Amino acid sequence: MLGCMKPRNEESIRSKQLDKELQIVHRQFEKAIKILLLGTAESGKTTILQQMKILHINGFTEEDKIAKIKEIRQNIQESIYELVVQMHKLRIPFDSPQNHKSGEWILDAGKKPQQFDDEYTDNVVALWNDTGIRECYRRSNEFQLIDSAKYFLDKVELIAHSEYIPSVDDILHSRKMTTGINQITFSVKIPKSMGGGSQEFRMFDVGGQRDQRNKWLQVFEGIQAVLFLISCSDFDQTLREDPTQNRLTEALELFSGVWHNRFLSSSGIIVFLNKQDIMETKIRNGKRMEDYYPDFKDFKISASEGNVFDECDRLRLFIKQKLINVTKQPARRLSRAHTQRECFYHFTVATDTNNIRKVFHDVHNMILTDNLTSVGLI
Ligand SMILES: Nc1nc2c(ncn2[C@@H]2O[C@H](COP(=O)(O)OP(=O)(O)OP(=O)(O)O)[C@@H](O)[C@H]2O)c(=O)[nH]1
Numbered sequence: 483m484l485g486c487m488k489p490r491n492e493e494s495i496r497s498k499q500l501d502k503e504l505q506i507v508h509r510q511f512e513k514a515i516k517i518l519l520l521g522t523a524e525s526g527k528t529t530i531l532q533q534m535k536i537l538h539i540n541g542f543t544e545e546d547k548i549a550k551i552k553e554i555r556q557n558i559q560e561s562i563y564e565l566v567v568q569m570h571k572l573r574i575p576f577d578s579p580q581n582h583k584s585g586e587w588i589l590d591a592g593k594k595p596q597q598f599d600d601e602y603t604d605n606v607v608a609l610w611n612d613t614g615i616r617e618c619y620r621r622s623n624e625f626q627l628i629d630s631a632k633y634f635l636d637k638v639e640l641i642a643h644s645e646y647i648p649s650v651d652d653i654l655h656s657r658k659m660t661t662g663i664n665q666i667t668f669s670v671k672i673p674k675s676m677g678g679g680s681q682e683f684r685m686f687d688v689g690g691q692r693d694q695r696n697k698w699l700q701v702f703e704g705i706q707a708v709l710f711l712i713s714c715s716d717f718d719q720t721l722r723e724d725p726t727q728n729r730l731t732e733a734l735e736l737f738s739g740v741w742h743n744r745f746l747s748s749s750g751i752i753v754f755l756n757k758q759d760i761m762e763t764k765i766r767n768g769k770r771m772e773d774y775y776p777d778f779k780d781f782k783i784s785a786s787e788g789n790v791f792d793e794c795d796r797l798r799l800f801i802k803q804k805l806i807n808v809t810k811q812p813a814r815r816l817s818r819a820h821t822q823r824e825c826f827y828h829f830t831v832a833t834d835t836n837n838i839r840k841v842f843h844d845v846h847n848m849i850l851t852d853n854l855t856s857v858g859l860i
């Protein structure tokens with residue numbers, strides 16, 4: 483009799499244990515996983531949030547698109563205004579007296595002209611075709627110009643059209659500085675190998691300019707994963723809010739602050755080495771990293787990084803190594819941080835939906851695995 487009782491007991495204990503584990507998993511999956519986007523200004527945080535809307539929510543409605551027209555036109559207005567201002571500062575001549583007059587016209591109209599009419603558009607088109615303006619644009623790392631200036635100036639006539647409706651690509655390229663805290667919630671299917679079903683994610687987006695960072699602490703509570711964005715094309719630029727500071731240096735210092743932050747010590751950290759496309763264009767146009775970071779000259783790549791084909795590969799691995807060095811620094815103060823905390827890296831182009839789809843497939847799986855590991859099931 484006793485011989486028969488024992489296995490049944492073991493069975494029921496094991497089954498109770500399984501129920502308990504499943505309840506824990508269930509609770510874990512019922513709760514939204516919180517992801518926080520961090521990084522300096524213009525690193526691409528809001529662009530990632532927009533990509534999540536495209537990939538996991540319903541994208542943009544006609545209303546959303548129409549609401550973006552003003553912002554896109556403002557991007558053009560601010561870009562051409564800044565280029566004309568800098569033509570004078572950098573003493574670059576216009577091709578012709580006519581184009582010089584167009585420049586004066588743009589300055590008179592101001593940074594935010596009321597009209598985006600034919601006269602305005604004609605002046606912008608004339609200027610954008612001016613070789614002096616193009617030379618000025620080529621030197622735009624010496625002043626502050628949005629990254630999408632060329633993207634929008636190339637299609638100014640289309641954007642000026644009264645029936646213009648922004649494309650998804652236009653929305654992804656538009657630029658508006660974030661000042662508050664934005665959040666979106668979306669569901670992601672859990673792979674069958676991980677038990678199936680779906681998991682809710684809540685993603686928070688904050689402003690990256692220096693005067694916005696004091697708001698970050700408000701959202702640190704309960705964050706499972708931080709997505710830290712760093713713009714790899716920033717190496718030859720200075721900060722909008724402090725022209726004496728190199729943008730990449732600022733980003734690396736900020737990363738150090740985030741990595742060592744005791745309120746984020748139990749959050750996973752994933753780094754997006756973003757703006758790979760702009761970085762590549764800069765290198766192909768002759769920009770040299772060693773002019774800004776002299777230690778790049780002697781940078782050697784470890785064999786474990788596999789094939790390195792060109793200067794762009796070396797550059798992205800150089801920046802990655804700088805981030806790895808931060809993670810190897812001893813903790814500044816005693817924290818709950820597990821000393822073995824791992825950092826994950828992805829090379830990204832935030833405006834490219836296909837690239838972000840692939841990267842997020844890995845990111846979600848990584849976070850889900852981490853979630854299961856934390857409840858002891860993997
Ligand atoms: N070409 C290119 N443009 C990018 C990339 N990532 C972001 N951008 C553009 O860079 C600009 C700044 O991106 P945002 O997403 O607004 O940057 P942010 O980090 O939210 O900036 P703040 O809100 O000021 O903190 C936008 O015009 C984006 O379209 C990229 O990988 N490639």
Ligand SMILES: [Mg+2]
Nearest residue numbers: 527528659660
């Ligand atoms: Mg933003």
